[in-house]
Amino acid sequence: MIKSVYFVGAGGIGMSALIRYFLHQGCKVGGYDKTPSQLTCKLIEEGADIHYEDNMQLVAPCFMDKDSTLVVYTPAIPEEHTELTFFRDNGFDVRKRAQVLGLLTSQMKGLCVAGTHGKTTTSTMLAHLLHQSSVGCNAFLGGISKNYGTNYILSENSDFVVIEADEFDRSFHWLKPYMSVITATDPDHLDIYGTKEAYLESFRIYSSLIREDGVLVIHTDLEMKADVKPGVKVYEYARDKGDFHAENIRIGNGNIIFDFVSPLGNIHDVELGVPVSINIDNGIAAMAIAQLNGVSDEEIRNGMKTYKGVDRRFDFKIKTEKIVFLSDYAHHPNEIEQSVRSIRELYADKKIAAVFQPHLYTRTRDFYKDFADSLSLLDTVYLCDIYPAREEPIPGVTSQLIYDNLRLGMEKFLVHKKDMVELLSKGDFDVLISLGAGDIEDMVPEIEEMLRQKYLI
Secondary structure, eight states, rough: OOOOOEEETTSSHHHHHHHHHHTTTTEEEEEEOSOOOOHHHHHHHHHHHEESSSOOOGSSSSGGGTTEEEEOOOOOOOOHHHHHHHHHHHTTTEEEEEHHHHHHHHHHHHEEEEESHHHHHHHHHHHHHHHTTSSEEEEEEEEEEEETTTTOOSSSSOOEEEEEOOOGGGGGGGGSSEEEOOOOOOOHHHHHOOOHHHHHHHHHHHTTTTOTTEEEEEEOOOOOOOOOOOTTEEEEESSSSBBBEEEEEEEEETTTEEEETTTEEEEEEEEEEEEEEEEEEHHHHHHHHHHHHTTTHHHHHHHHHHOOOOOOOSEEESSSSEEEEEEEESHHHHHHHHHHHHHHHHHHHOEEEEEEEOOOOOHHHHHHHHHEEEEEEETEEEOOBBBOOOOOOOOTTTTTHHHHHTTTTSEEEEEEEGGHHHHHHOOOSEEEEEEOOOOOGGGGHHHHHHHHTTTOO
C-alpha cells in the first residue's frame, strides 16, 4: 500500500498536479527540484517536503521504505541523478509521471488533449467547461488555471479526468484515453524523435490507444494519419471547416463571438473569455468534447464566456490605451507565429515588440530559420541567450543564428537577460510580448513594474 510518494523533479508543472493529488489522498509527499520557484514554495505551503540539492541525506526517513513508497520522476531529470539512481538500485517502485497518469486514465474516463501546441489552453478550457457544469471533472493540467488558481481540479463524484497528453519522451503512450483531442503535429522534440516521420508516427501510435468505445477529435490540418480501434468515432475540427467549426465570427471592441457548428447541435453567440483568435480553434475542440459528454448548450456558453485563461498563455499583465504587456509560453516557431498573428488581429495599427528566449540548444539548431521567420512578423525583437533546461551547449548554436536570419530592416537586439529591463525602458512600442518557456518568465514582474512606472499606470 502506498503511504509515501517521492517526486524527482517536483517543480515541473505536470508533476505539481500529481503532488496535489497525492497530498489530497493523505499520503506523505516530498521531492527534489533543482531550484526554488513560486510553485515549489506553494507546494511546501500545501504540505510537500521539497529540497533543492541532489543529496540522499536530505530525503526524509518516511520515503525510505520501498514497500510503501512510490517514486515518480520526470524525463527531464538526467539518468545519473544521485537520488533517482538510489531509488532504482534499491528496489523501489519507480515510475514516470506519465505512467502514473496512465493508471488514472485506466481507472477513470480520461479526456486527453495532445498536440505540439494548444494542449494546455484546450485542456484547461475543457476542464473549466466540465467543472462549472453539472457533469464535473477531475483535471491534471500543464498550466495554472486562472479560474481556479491551480493546475489540479478534484471532483468527489465525477469519473471524468482531463489530462494534458505530453508527447515529450513519448510520455503520452502510457495513457488510455476515453476521448482525445489532437490539436497540432508540427515536429518538435527532434532531440528525442530524430525525424519528422518518427514524430508523426508517435502521434499515430497515441491515437491507437483510445478505448474502443471512445472518440477522437482531430484538427483538419494535420499530416498524421490516425490509427484508431474499431468502434472509435473520429470527428474533425477547425476554425472554418470540419464536423465541429465556427461560423459568423465577429471580432471587435476587444471581443470575439461566433456560432459553434456541431453534428450534435449548433450553439449560437459563443463569446470567448480570452479573446484571441487562436482560442477559436482551441475553444471548438474543448466544446466538442464537453458536448459529447453531456454539457448543455447554456453551460457551454457560460463556461466559454467565464474562462479566464492560463498563466503564461496570452496572459495580459497590462492592458491600457498607452501600453499593452502580455506573457506567453510560446516556444515553437508555429506557436510564436500564431501568437503574433493573434496579437496583430487585436492591435492591427500598433507597433508590436517581443522579448524572446529560445528554449533548448537542439530546438534552436533544428528550427532557427523558422524562429526567425516567425519573429520577423513583429516590428521589434529583443533576443535573449538560449535557455538550456536539460541540455549541454552545442558548439556554434547560439541566439545569433536566429538574429542573423531575421528580416532585413526590422528593429532587432541581441541582449543578455540582465540588461533587458534597461533596454526595454528605452524602447518604442505599443504592445510588448514576453515569449518563451524558460526562466524569462521570472523577469515579467520586473518588466511590468518598469512599464507601469514609465507610463504612470
